[in-house]
Each structure stands twice: as structure tokens, then as C-alpha cells.
Amino acid sequence: MLNLEGRRCVVIGGGSVAERKISGLLEAGAAVSVFSLGLTEHLRELVHAGKIEWAKRPMQDEDLDGAALVFAATDRQDINAQAAQAARARGIHANVADDGAGGDFIVPAVLRRGDLIVTASTSGAAPALAARVVNEMAVRYGPEYAEYVKVLETVRSIVKSEVEDSSERRKLLNAAVTEDALEEWRSASWLQDKGKLVERLRQRANYTRG
Numbered sequence: 001m002l003n004l005e006g007r008r009c010v011v012i013g014g015g016s017v018a019e020r021k022i023s024g025l026l027e028a029g030a031a032v033s034v035f036s037l038g039l040t041e042h043l044r045e046l047v048h049a050g051k052i053e054w055a056k057r058p059m060q061d062e063d064l065d066g067a068a069l070v071f072a073a074t075d076r077q078d079i080n081a082q083a084a085q086a087a088r089a090r091g092i093h094a095n096v097a098d099d100g101a102g103g104d105f106i107v108p109a110v111l112r113r114g115d116l117i118v119t120a121s122t123s124g125a126a127p128a129l130a131a132r133v134v135n136e137m138a139v140r141y142g143p144e145y146a147e148y149v150k151v152l153e154t155v156r157s158i159v160k161s162e163v164e165d166s167s168e169r170r171k172l173l174n175a176a177v178t179e180d181a182l183e184e185w186r187s188a189s190w191l192q193d194k195g196k197l198v199e200r201l202r203q204r205a206n207y208t209r210g
Helices: 016-027 041-048 077-089 127-140 144-162 166-175 179-187 194-209
Strands: 008-012 031-035 053-055 069-072 093-096 109-113 116-120
Touching: 008 016, 008 077, 016 031, 016 041, 016 069, 016 109, 041 053, 069 077, 077 093, 109 127, 109 144, 116 127, 116 144, 144 166, 144 179, 144 194, 166 194
Parallel strands: 008 031, 008 069, 031 053, 069 093
Antiparallel strands: 109 116
16 A cells, blocks of 8 residues: 555556556556557547656666656566566566566555555455455445545544543444444534534444443
8 A cells, every 4th residue: 555646657568457557556646657659549548638648669767767666567578577677776666467476566456435445465366356356345335435434534533632542442433433333424414513423432332342
């Protein structure tokens, strides 16, 4: 889990694998630079929309200078290996498509619900299984969880400011994330009433212990 907001990430390759990598990087807020002789239609649309930068040429080692991460996503093992080597020489972590052992890190399957991020990985052994697990989690944790997380941020802030005892804070915050509690917070008009919120959490915590 890295904060890539506004940080430059380099992708070598312009095919379907590169497209998947770039999609995840854009979701993470990265500034994406692509080096490839060609691009998929979707990637061309991203270039025209100003969402990614594209250099229509092979990567040169110095193109990696200043990058936070490098993704070698071509269909040529030698080019991918060269990119990974050039990245390591600069102290930059590289991901090599279809060769987890050839890079410094692997990319898990990801489910995003606002600030809720769920990942699954098989350590490169079976990416299709990781994708299946994330798809199953997407059914369990629907789009409403993006709103839940925003509300829980407020709840946590209030509990931290109003409750001094750390043990009690943990109990109250655990009580705040049950299914029925989440629904209550989403519809509660009194959520900013700190005293009432803490009182309700204490009621829930006692109920949960019982």
C-alpha cells in the first residue's frame, strides 16, 4: 500500500497488460508516463484526454530518473528485464509483467470503495484466483461502503476527542463497524452530536459484549 498521489510512475509497453497497470495507477492518483511504439485504443483516449503522458519510442534508461515505480509490461522478456535492471540501478522498485520473481514487487487484485481498499494476492502463483476473490468481495462490500468509510472517519474522530481511555475507545470503535451500526450512522441526523454518539456507541458496545 503506497501513496502514489501525484507521483510519477513509468510504464513500459502499450498493450492490454500495460492498460491494466495504468488503470490501477490512475485510480491511485499517480502521474503516468508511458514509453511504447504503440498503444491500445483506450490508452490513446487517455493520452488525448491528458490523463497520461506518452513517448512514442522505446524506453531509455534515463527515462526512469525520478520515478517512484516502474512497470515493465511489454511482451518482450529482454526489454522487461532491461527496464527492471535500469530501475534497480536507480534504487527504484520495478514490477515485471508475468514474471513476479523478475521484479521487486507484485501488484495484487484490488477492490476500491472510496477509501476502503481490499486487495488479494497469491504471491504471483495464480493471479486469476486473486481476481476471483476480489470479485466475490465486490458483491459482499458494495458501493455503499465508500459512504460508510466517510461516516466512520467522523465517528472515529469524535471518539478520539471524547473518550480518554484507549481500551474503551477500541471497544466503541469495534461496536461502530457492525452491519446494523453502519446503517444507523448513514441515516443518523444527529451524528455531529458528540455526546449522543458516544452514548449510542456505549449502548452498542454493551449489547455486543452481551
